[in-house]
Amino acid sequence: MVFPYFEKEVFKRIFNFSIFLFFSNLAGLVIFNFDNFIIGVFVSISAVTVYGAGYFFQNGFRTINGLIGSPLFPVEADMEGKNELDKQKELFFKGTKYMTLFFVPMVIITIIFTRIFIKNWIGDGFTESVLPAQVLMFFWIFNNTTEVGLGLMVAKGHVKSLFKINIFNALFNLVLSLILVRYFGILGVALGTVI
Numbered sequence: 777m778v779f780p781y782f783e784k785e786v787f788k789r790i791f792n793f794s795i796f797l798f799f800s801n802l803a804g805l806v807i808f809n810f811d812n813f814i815i816g817v818f819v820s821i822s823a824v825t826v827y828g829a830g831y832f833f834q835n836g837f838r839t840i841n842g843l844i845g846s847p848l849f850p851v852e853a854d855m856e857g858k859n860e861l862d863k864q865k866e867l868f869f870k871g872t873k874y875m876t877l878f879f880v881p882m883v884i885i886t887i888i889f890t891r892i893f894i895k896n897w898i899g900d901g902f903t904e905s906v907l908p909a910q911v912l913m914f915f916w917i918f919n920n921t922t923e924v925g926l927g928l929m930v931a932k933g934h935v936k937s938l939f940k941i942n943i944f945n946a947l948f949n950l951v952l953s954l955i956l957v958r959y960f961g962i963l964g965v966a967l968g969t970v971i
Contacts, residue, residue, distance in 0.1 A: 830909025
């Protein structure tokens with residue numbers, strides 16, 4: 777197949793950048809979505825539902841985090857293109873501070889009232905999901921602080937570093953979850969994801 781306007785160098789440059797982002801996102805899928813498989817195999821299929829009730833809250837914070845951080849990327853890329861390092865530093869520190877000020881109280885409030893939320897949302901039969909949900913949400917007290925910095929790393933083209941970090945993180949999560957699920961059940965999988 778011949779493309780009339782195919783430029784090998786442009787194609788190579790684009791995919792040398794985007795392929796690492798693609799595989800980094802796949803690693804993120806392993807971190808956040810492989811838990812159900814592990815629970816289904818090592819605990820039970822019904823435990824997947826119990827875990828899913830708690831996972832709902834964690835996934836909500838993940839979505840909010842991404843929605844807040846994503847609009848910053850064009851600004852970060854523009855600053856990188858103009859070589860405005862001082863503005864990047866200012867955005868990094870202020871953005872991280874505001875993300876933390878927004879996220880941490882919301883996460884803490886949700887952790888404190890998880891039992892009430894789950895009881896009123898699903899019912900008393902899902903009280904087993906309270907502690908795993910609280911553990912999973914605890915992750916967002918710290919992880920929200922990375923969103924602005926990760927966007928800056930991508931804007932600066934450090935996608936290979938992110939890829940390596942995410943692959944290591946996914947493998948570590950997988951191994952830790954496989955070890956802890958045998959001792960703690962669904963709580964072990966939640967701990968593996970958070971650690």
